[in-house]
Amino acid sequence: MEDYIGEIIRFTDMKQHKTLNEIVFEGIRKAIIKGILPIGERINEKEYAERMNISRTPIREALNRLEKEGLVECIPHYGVIVKKITIDDAKEIYQIRKALDILATKNAMKLMTKKQFEELRNLLEETEKLNEQNEDLDVVIKLFSEFNGKIYQYSHMPRLTNMVTKLREYLMRFRDISLRGEERRKKALSEHWMIYRAMCNQDETQVNMIIKEHLSYSEKFIIKEMEKQ
Incomplete structure (x- = not known):
């Protein structure tokens, strides 16, 4: 399995003069749009937070915003996955x-x-x-x-x-x-x-x-x- 979280960490610039919520949101969003995160890939909130050494709140907020944009979707009893751009x-x-x-x-x-x-x-x-x-x-x-x-x-x-x-x-x-x-x-x-x-x-x-x-x-x-x- 490819290390998609590692790719996102390298892709996310924590030195920006923005809130952590905004930085995490933009990093995951860009990774989805550029195809780093493939369609159907499950985004494990807990795992992402641990690997990025942050709390789960910024990840959760980012996923909520991405769902509103139509880039991810929440599957009951499974979790959040990257949605296909149709x-x-x-x-x-x-x-x-x-x-x-x-x-x-x-x-x-x-x-x-x-x-x-x-x-x-x-x-x-x-x-x-x-x-x-x-x-x-x-x-x-x-x-x-x-x-x-x-x-x-x-x-x-x-x-x-x-x-x-x-x-x-x-x-x-x-x-x-x-x-x-x-x-x-x-x-x-x-x-x-x-x-x-x-x-x-x-x-x-x-x-x-x-x-x-x-x-x-x-x-x-x-x-x-x-x-x-």
Whole structure:
């Protein structure tokens, strides 16, 4: 049996300036989302507390919050297990993402300075250059995320940013798998360029259309990957 608790301990940063409850919650949550804790794995509250050298209360609180998020479920007479993220979950997340991404992008393009537009273009050029070299895919995938992150940053909508960050995390593992395909990366990069140009032109109609198409294509890839697994 793999030492999943050991992985979570290595994954949990106890040095953060946050409450213990929050640190434990974020550590277990990230482990589930990144696939460190597999679907169906039983989370033994007592064992986790002993291995992490803390009381059972933070573990219990974390599991309660994770159950509300739909990441774990309590099975009567058995315990808490990691819940599967379903295809219906993915479809719902993408439906919400389309609305939030369009809202953030429209707000950002109205508020962005000339320098910020240049930063966004430079980011796309760097992504294109590294993608053509086809070497360090981890860096390329990170730059794809930075493009989305900058748009949300420039939108000056922190609550919206927090919402979409949590939604993206659910499917991050599958999205990263899909972007490792050369064809998918080329298309995604082309769509990012189209979003950028529509923003430069302050064209809300184009922003609507391109983002919907961009996320619909991403959704198809991720659902296909989920079906394989």
